Amino acid sequence: MSSHTGKFGEYGGQYVPEALMPAIEELEDAYQRYVLENEDGFMDDFRARLADFGGRPTPLQHAKRLSERYDRDVYLKREDLLHGGAHKLNNALGQVLLAKYMGKERIIAETGAGQHGTATAMACAHLGMPCEVYMGRRDINRQRPNVFRMRLNGAEVNPVTVGRGTLKEAISETMRDWATNVEDTHYVIGSVVGPHPFPAMVRDFQRVISEEAREQIREKAGRLPDSVLTCAGGGSNTMGVFAEFIPDDDVDLYAVEAGGSSLEVDEEAGVAPNSATLSTGTEGVLHGSRTRVLQDRDGQIMESHSVSAGLDYAGVGPELADLVDRGRVTAVNVDDDHALEGFHRLSQLEGVIPALESAHAAAYVEENHEDLGEVILLNISGRGDKDLETVLEETHGRDIENAPEIETFAETGGFQ
């Protein structure tokens, strides 16, 4: 799947200001040498750090009570147990280490839910690199524990107030910083998005999820799964858990998007009340690559929505968009209410409190398990600690049928 032209079918490419092009060419060269050819033992260094610092391999857990409930075998790939609580460290550590090998002196990143910012801040502290993270003002408010974790690791967090103050604006702002400081700074993009080589490179850093999962499920189930499911925002955990299964034609791959409150779009207001880019988006050019995006008829990018900040993005990785077009990956979506139900169910039945992002995929299994075969692999991309305040607020504010009694918490002001 690796592509030297940076194209995945019609998608991909490099649509960035001229000032950034030399840095991108330099990065292409570094990706080729260090990542693909393991020059100076880069990949060995990366894998050793993922093990010692990151805690890999993460377990593949047979989810006993879910399996009983659905009368089939459900396995959870526990990326929530990776250091930092999400798959994000795989990529952040890879890129910060690469920047170090390239002789860069400063790291910048953007973050939505704060997981990527946290992972980047941790990787920077681990490797001794200065780090600045751009984060939408709105996301800062709804993901405060992660903001604090970034600060604890010594990163600067720069609030982005333009637009609606979410990931889309934070990415644009980080690109501006990069364009100003490109000579000594590396921009750690948080997903399989952006100009080539980012989509391919980030996938290769995340590929470790499916390398492990494929081995582990063979050991535990004695065979490959019938289906692999995971949530899809930008698509980094998605590509990570799919990558090694793509050649396995008998394994169905499901990318579960955030259906938000509705799939209908308000063209007039320029708002999509969802983040279901693969399901409802159209081809366009955003943040450096040609891909599927949520946009109005004129090509203005829409504000997206999801109860989960990590999925709240108007674009998606170009490779994932191409895999969906080619029919190798099925794009489906789950709305906010069902995602909350999925969150509570996994917490109650398995003792795993998932990120709201991952809860979307769990909810899809609940509704559709009969179509997913006998052996189901569900990627838990991250843990839900960062989402507790959101879950409290959103569960209290609406009718989620399997939610526990939480009135007392809500009335006493939650965790504040």
Place this chain on the structure above:
Amino acid sequence: MSRIAEAFADGPAFVPYLAAGDPNYEASLSYVEALERGGADVIELGLPFSEPIAEGPTIQSAIVRALEGGMTPTRFFEFVEDLDVDVPLVCMTYYNLIYQFGEGEEKGPEAFVRRAAEVGIEGFVVPDLPAEEAAPLREACDAHDCELVFIVAPTTRGERLERIMSQVSGYVYVQARLGTTGARADLSDQTDESLARIAEWDVPKAVGFGISSGDHAQRVIEAGADGVIVGSALVDIVAKGVERGDPPVTVASRLESKARELKEGALRGAAGSNEQPHPERT
């Protein structure tokens, strides 16, 4: 010779930028017209895109105001038709708007350039479209006798320079320093170095990014540029007008005198260059 080439041949060219529709359609028309009265030789008109990744805060805010004022690609072309100016117009926008323009089979760069040429646009600057991805737009521009301007950054070197040189037409936009657009108090050495790298190119060189005064304009022309591009310093006048609630006629007259200052600076620079072809710089 294209009208843009003529504007530079009569040089030094003063090339101001405003976002079309900032802060609203009617006021913006009068602002663009004021630039011509102030001495503009070519005008860059911004067609606002929601994710302007190459712009600094000043122009980004202008784009937000223009979008909130209802500017769209369709309105933009009406805007150009309604403008009463004689100087050549260049459309500055981001690729997604070009890519999405039109319907069905007709959608894309060809439809966009055809419509733009109909209303009198003679060139394009697309900051997120590097030479590698520009072939479809280049073809459309050739088909409709439009110029495609590319940006040369301080980081652009080697093969990239060749690639840009083979595609650029109208003028080359020399980015004075790294970063995004925005007025600055001084000019960087990067300008001189960038100009030196492309000294042999057979296309006019216009320097932009950070030019905010007549003195800057003078220095850029003295350094060997054929033109100066000024955006943020003008957009700033519009922004201050919005902030203070000044009537559009007042803002238009401020824009006109700022334009005059910049044009006169450029002229002084050219006069200086003529007397001293290779001035010693301190």
